[in-house]
Amino acid sequence: MSMDDPEATEPSLEGGYDPDAVETRWQQRWVDEETYAYDGDPGQDPNTTYAIDTPPPTVSGSLHMGHLYGSTLQDFAARFQRMADGDVLFPFGYDDNGIASERLTETELDIRHQDYERREFQERCREVCAEYEAEFTDKMQALGTSIDWSHTYKTIEPRVQRISQLSFLDLYEKGREYRKKAPAIWCPECETAISQVETEDDERHAHFNDIAFEIASDGTDREEFVISTTRPELIPACVSVFVHPDDEENADLIGETARVPIFDHEVPIIEDERVDMEKGSGVVMCCTFGDQNDIEWYQAHDLPLRVAIDETATMTDLAGDYEGLSTEDAREAIVEDLDDDGFLRDRREIVHDVGVHERCDTSVEYRVSKQWYVEILDHKDEYLAAGQEMDWYPEKMFTRYRHWIEGLEWDWLISRQRDSGIPFPVWYCEDCDNAVMAEKDDLPVDPLSDEPPVDSCPECGHDAFEPEEDVFDTWATSSLTPLINAGWDWDADAEAFTMDNPELYPFDLRPQGHDIISFWLFHTIVKCYEHTGEVPFDATMINGHVLDENREKMSKSRGNVVEPDAVLSEYPVDAVRFWAASAAVGDDFPYQEKDLTAGEKLLRKLWNASKLVDTLAPREPDEPETLEAIDRWLLAELDDAVEDLTTHLEDYEFAKARDRLRTFFWNTFCDDYLEIAKTREDEPSTQYALRTAHRTFLELWAPFLPHVTEEIWQAVYAADAADLESIHTREWPTPKGYEADLEAGETAMEVISALRRYKSENQLPLNADLESVSVYGPIEGFEDAIQHVMHVQELSILDDEPEVTTEVASIDLDYSTLGPKFGSKVGEIDAGIDSGEYEIDDDAGVLRVAGEELEDDLFEVAVERSYSGEGEMIETESAVVILQDD
DSSP states (O other), X not given: OOTTSTXXXXXXXXXXXXXXXXXXXXXXXXXXXXXXXXXXXXXXXXXXXXEBOOOOOBSSSOOOHHHHHHHHHHHHHHHHHHHHHSOEEOOEEEBOOXXXXXXXXXXXXXXXXXXXXXXXXXXHHHHHHHHHHHHHHHHHHXXXXXXXXXXXXXXXXXXXXXXXXXXXXXXXXXXXXXXXXXXXXXXXXXXXXXXXXXXXXXXXXXXXXXXXXXXXXXXXXXXXXXXXXXOGGGGGGEEEEEEXXXXXXXXXXXXXXXXXXXXXXXXXXXXXXXXXXXXXXXXXXXXXXSSHHHHHHHHHTTOOOOOOBOTTSBXXXXXXXXXXXXXXXXXXXXXXXXXXXXXXXXXXXXXXXXXXXXXXOOBOEEEEXXXXXXXXXXXXXXXXXXXXXXXXXXXXXXXXXXXXXXXXOSOEEOEEOOXXXXXXXXXXXXXXXXXEEOOXXXXXXXXXXXOOSOSSOTTTOOOOEEXXXXXXXXXXXXXXXXXXXXXXXXXXXXXXXXXXXXXXXXXXXXXXXXXXXXXXXXXXXXXXXXXXXXXXXXXXXXXXXXXXXXXXXXXXXXXXXXXXXXXXXXXXXXXXXXXXXXXXXXXXXXXXXXXXXXXXXXXXXXXXXXXXXXXXXXXXXXXXXXXXXXXXXXXXXHHHHHHHHHHHHHTTOHHHHHHHHHIIIIIIIIIIIIHHHTXXXXXXXXXXXXXXXXXXHHHHHTTTOHHHHHHHHXXXXXXXXTSOOOGGGSOOOOOOOOOOOHHHHHHHHHHHHXXXXXXXXXXXXXXXXXXXXXXXXXXXXXXXXXXXXXTEEEEEEOSSOOOEEEEEEEEEEOHHHHHHHHGGGHHHHHXXXXXXXXXXXXXXXXXXXXXXXXXXXXXXXXXXXXXXXXXXXXXXXXXXXXXXXX
């Protein structure tokens, strides 16, 4: 809705705050007016604009609490930096390239990708994703995020396809990529190779099967040995048996030959230090392939390849009678036959970790196939050093990054056997298998439909080519987001890679969840470092996860998922944003409605305080030559708050910033100063302080509460409602240099609050006179304010503290610890305390009673202070107040 619309509601402080109307109106206007558009000057010096490398959410469903929380944290940073430094790029992307989008399309349309040509299926994916992207855009805008909607991208769009294929060609030319037939981690459900980062451990129930292998050679007196395995279906793929060279019990087996039960082929028994002697019998079979050890043995000992399981986790013809069975069915059938034939010695149930594909929870297999890899193992030290160059918020998250790099065992496998994705720009000679790469100027290309750039093979002269059918891993493209947003491309004239927007790169901030440090963060550093030689961002902000109220991870199976739509239908967006700032960045934290309720109360408090200020002071008061002490104190407190908030926001400490600002606004301004201002509304000094503070704390709240602050700002301070000067494009406040005795001012506020409470408890009107008040405590300079506000006839400052008697009111014991420690003596201890026969040694921190010494963690003393002089005593945190009524 444009404010130029005659039916549009003008901002106004009349009535109560209506978030439903206000929030929708401002969300639309910010988009219509392009309030948050990046207006930088392309071609500036590198990294001169604050730019955020935002995570493109996977187009595979609706908005969840993680999106809501993470996007709000990013927006806090964007809004603060925009006010503090001017130009900010806060872009948005959609990750519609990959298996998630493929599965979404199959589910939505009830189809199978295998039934379509690749190009046709990709069109179906684009149609489905477009609907979800439109919905996602609406929901992101409804969160009030200050995204620049003129800077968006999709990871499957032609421009991004070109950049992704350019990345492949550049790394290939630099010798950082290779293709080879090798064992790869394989997901039978998704029917594609996956990388190490896409696997995770999951506890699964299984059985340890003790299986007897006969010895086929005659070099030992033994007739058999036992192997323990959880995967008997791999027996037809057994190619060797291994024994540790230090295993004295099984040393006689080394160099012999074993006969594989049921399948009867013979395999060598070899020594190798990688055998775990503590596991099972200490003798292990090597199958091609069951795990990482099998692969290492296969390569180190040049073993033969026996493939018993195909790409769908179905047994091959190598499995003989078990051909066509699933691995699970074959496992049970083989165990049954082993038992029938006398080879099964024992079978016991266990729970162990199994490698699964993180997207579908399917147990992974290992298959030999031709795949493309990015070489990373030889640059691990460089990637670690690159990570050390960045600032980490919180710093502890760097440890996760370091541990991931240290644990890497595979190069990065980037090819996928899917239909939805960006094609490899490669053709292969049908005769010699030489790879022919596309020309950079021709990108993007699809080898399945486009012709190769040459008529004949440069190596052998053959004129027929086979197109590469695989597509890139999703992360091979998502890892390029800084280069995508900076406009990285190949300049044919300069014969070099250039950027349309070098002022953005390196980016200032990479915000993301801690669960994808090994996915997105690591791979982005790999790609961008290899292409540019630079770390792609100056800092990374790692957010935690939103848990349920019991601090359990949200999951559909547990039934504890909180849907953002339900939350946003019940609470204002600004209240949700207030909740999002409640936890330290990096920490997992629970969803609690009390935080949302607190946010709602704050909005009402901000609205009502603004209405009150509007009645107490003109909107543009002149600055007086001299400020009264109480007014100068408020502005000095405000300076202190501005300085603290700026530091916290620069360090991405949103929770500390929110809480510091709430304390100043609610306690210092509303509870203390505003009550005083009601009695001083005709004072020019107070009018100026009121308006200065009001303007400033609206600007300070703006990154957290964008809707209500914009509404109040436009209603009160906008010069022309039709010519929007958004509060969100104003300059961030800076300390004005007001000086005051903050301690004396705080104490004076305590005294005023105590006297106000005294009048209320004694049913006296607030303007009732108090004859005489004496104060012990630092209030110098604020005597007149106390007298004026609380109608004190005579106020004096005491040099010495009044005589106050301190007596022990009670001693509470920790019986849960006391009982086990002192047993039957507890009764005597109680009796001694009741009779007063005890001694409290404050210096030693002990209680002596019944012949025992109790340490300070076993007891708690409550004291009672009483005043015996003339008048009535009131104590505050920093002062003692004596009231005398003549």
